[in-house]
Amino acid sequence: MSADGQIMDLSSRTLEKLENENNKNGTVKQVLLDGCVPFSHQVAGHKCGINNTGVLQHPDGTILKQLQAPPRGPREMNFYTQVFAKDCTDKRLLDLKQHLPKFYGTWMPRESPHELYLKLEDVTRRFLWPCIMDVKIGRRSYDPFASKEKREEQISKYPLMEEIGFLLLGMRVYQIDSDSYITHDQFYGRSLGKDTLKNGLSRFFHNGQELRRHAVSLIISKIRSILRWFENQTQLHFYASSLLLVYEGSPRTINKSKHKPADPGTEHQQGEPQSKALSFHSSLTHSHPYCHGVQHKRTPMEYMEEVEKRKMRKS
Known part of the structure; x- marks a missing residue:
């Protein structure tokens, strides 16, 4: 299930823009093990993996997420393995599959064979200037087996989440006038109150x-x-999960590919806005599947719509 050896096809124009962007930010992309580099579009999540850089990008265009310590890492890997198994016949899992990044199995660097990574589709790859937002959904940011201390710690980070059902983890938005990105991290998200959401x-x-x-x-x-x-469905219950939202930042480049898709059979159009539940464990985009009933959770977009409706009723 690995695509080692396939080299990512980037246009010279895209490479030039990426280089300019790095220069503006005062950074230089570091080539790591087996030609991998830090994933430039990571907007949230723990910094782990090779040299504590976080999510990596493989030369073939896929992304690599290091497996977390048990039980979270194995649970995440087992879930992906079940959903993307060729013999999977569970309709609920097959329906969920369309909302997940494609899973290409696991990957280990030759220099560090003890490290295991999940190999996933880069959902930003079909965009020239991807605008990305990572939003944690649900009223709980901890799993059912978390200790009292862990629960209190998670709740204290953003108490409003228990009421509104989501937390903005980070965003990266392309600005046309400056030809650059603005970014906001989780601290920005936690600073938002009811009146500023x-x-x-x-x-x-x-x-x-x-x-x-x-x-x-x-x-x-x-x-x-x-x-x-x-x-x-009531088969799976997701705790502390998040959605990755992506759309093309430049209206002049919609429907033009940044480079070739990692999977030629992808169902999404080039530059088409999309939302994905990206992975199943930690802050980047994590979900814990459990067999419990699923309660309705408001999404950020539903929240915005609700605010607008309230204003219209008042006026």
């Missing part, structure tokens, strides 16, 4: 000149399809 979320859809209303509409549609999956 709407404006905080809307920053993800503003390119420095206008609000990308079309992207808002399309992403809401995709989130609703994920919500329908949750509402129609």
Whole structure:
């Protein structure tokens, strides 16, 4: 299931832009084991793996996420293995599969064979200037087996999450006027209160000149399809899971590919906004599957719609 040896096909123009971006940020991409580099579009998550860099990008264009310590890491790997098994016939898992990044098995660097990584699709790869937001969903940011201390620690980080059902973990938004990105981390997300949430979320859809209303509409549609999956099943219960939202940042480049997709059979159009539940464990995008009933959770987009409806009723 590995695609080692396949070299990522980047246009010279894209390489030049990436180089310029690194120069603006005062950074130089470090080539790590087996030609891997730090994933430039990581907006949230723990810094772990090779040299504590976080998620890595393989030369073939896939991303590598180091397996966490038990029980979380093995649970995550087992879940991906079940969903993407060729003989999987569970309709609920097959329906969920369309909302996940493709899973290409595991990968180990030749220099460090004791380290195990999940090999996943890079869902940002079909975009020229991907705008990315990672949002933790649900009212709990801990699993059912967490200690009292762990629960209290997680709740204290963002008490409002228990009420509104989500937390902005990070975002990276392309700005047309400056031809650069603005970024916000989890501390920005935790600083948002009830009165600032709407404006905080809307920053993800503003390119420095206008609000990308079309992207808002399309992403809401995709989130609703994920919500329908949750509402129609009770087999799995996801704790501390998150969605990765991506859309093309430059309206002039929609439907133009940044480079070739990692999987030629991908169902998404080039530059089409999408929402994905990216992985199953930690802050980057994590979900813990358990066999419990699933309660309805409001998504950030639903929250924004609700705020607008309230304003209209008041007026």
